[in-house]
Amino acid sequence: MSRFLQLHLLTFFPPSNLNRDDLGRPKTAMVGGANRLRLSSQALKRAWRTSEAFEATLEHHLGKRTQRMGQDILDHLIAAGQDTKKATKIAREVASIFGKLKKEETSTAIEQLAFISPREKAAALELADRMAGGEKIDPKKEAASVLLRADTAADIALFGRMLADNPSFNREAAAQVAHAITTHKVSIEDDYYTAVDDLKTSSEDAGAGFLGEAGFGSGVFYLYLCINRDLLKTNLGEEDDGTLAAATLGALTRAAATVAPSGKQNSFAAHARAHYILAEKGNQQPRTLAGAFAQPVTGTDIVGASIAQLKTFRDQLNKAYGPGSDAQAELVLGGDGTLEEIVTFAQKA
Structure with missing residues (x-):
């Protein structure tokens, strides 16, 4: 090959x-x-x-880059009838597998964007269910059961990922993508535009309700x-x-x-x-x-x-x-x- x-x-x-x-x-x-x-x-x-x-x-082979995995876990637990306070605690503990938690104690978000595969999301929800069911689990020790070094997430396989708190589960990108550039010289032009208030009457001033400027360019x-x-x-x-x-x-x-x-x-x-x-x-x-x-x-x-x-x-x-x-x-x-x-x-x- x-x-x-x-x-x-x-x-x-x-x-x-x-x-x-x-x-x-x-x-x-x-x-x-x-x-x-x-x-x-x-x-x-x-x-x-x-x-x-x-x-x-x-379909079903695409990951998500997000800080909000903890919110998905929280919603999942509450939908299953779990008490909000306990569900939040569990969601924060499981979300910490993917990165450092935000400082607010009520927040389930992590500081960094984490690229998470469908299988890893499913594993995180399963771990949360076990904890909600009363199992004594240290999520940090269960990281290897959630995070994967290889799975069927095609976009993660192509473009890689970096997990600052769990670098052993980083993935090297299989695809290298260059910045696209025009083959020729270009000049950026400016588009001066206005917006008119539709409810303005003819007896009022003729001025626009908004003025703006935007750059644009064209090329191969x-x-x-x-x-x-x-x-x-x-x-x-x-x-x-x-x-x-x-x-x-x-x-x-x-x-x-x-x-x-x-x-x-x-x-x-x-x-x-x-x-x-x-x-x-x-x-x-x-x-x-x-x-x-x-x-x-x-x-x-x-x-x-x-x-x-x-x-x-x-x-x-x-x-x-x-x-x-x-x-x-x-x-x-x-x-x-x-x-x-x-x-x-x-x-x-």
Whole structure:
């Protein structure tokens, strides 16, 4: 089986603000002496793992990143008829397995966000039921019966997790996701907008009820992903079948090609599809093709020029270092290849 699956995508987004910085403007990066728009890997991964593409394929195999596991435990115990005070005490003790509790004695929340799989949630509820039933249990000593090093949570297997209070149950991410950057130079523009009070009469002043300003930009983004298929199977606890790993790779490929971050979508509706996808499999050391855009793409056909520049750079790398993969598949919008073919390619060993 090929150890690595690498995905390279070029996607055009119209004017939008999909991923904002601390000032509410589109995130950027200086690359090759030119300002580029940027989509952070964190924003991309959240959009993918909460997408319909993941839900449809990986139902019952998705974890939740939350501070509120304790509240779920509390609600579960109260619904079962447990006294609120005792239920709160139990919920806090069990929740402490996932992280440090907030200081308020009535709070069941933890300080950090914990990525929790469905099996771990079920185990936590079962432990709470045992404690509510009168068993003398030290939750800290039961951590190994709740936390898992491998299970069927596909998103945790892909993107990993860190548990500060129980690092032995951390999971190394099987997928590496780069920040997406535009292949060309960009300038962020400002949208000056107003809102009018619908109940204002013509006899009143003509001024707006609200004034605002929002930044936006547009461009062709290059996105690179590398997935360690062996680590993915290990994280999922799959030794032989590989069915869930294949479904996970398919869902990730489909989401990367079709799902955008949700930032300001109600204002810009920037729902795009990849113009170009290159999928590669092999045991060779992975390599990004971002170097193709160290020199910004220019001209009016930035999509076509971006595809050509990426292919040229890939050929140059292959000539200098040898083939970067054993097998490849391509989708060119308006040309060869389909998303289903790319997904099938990604899923096969």
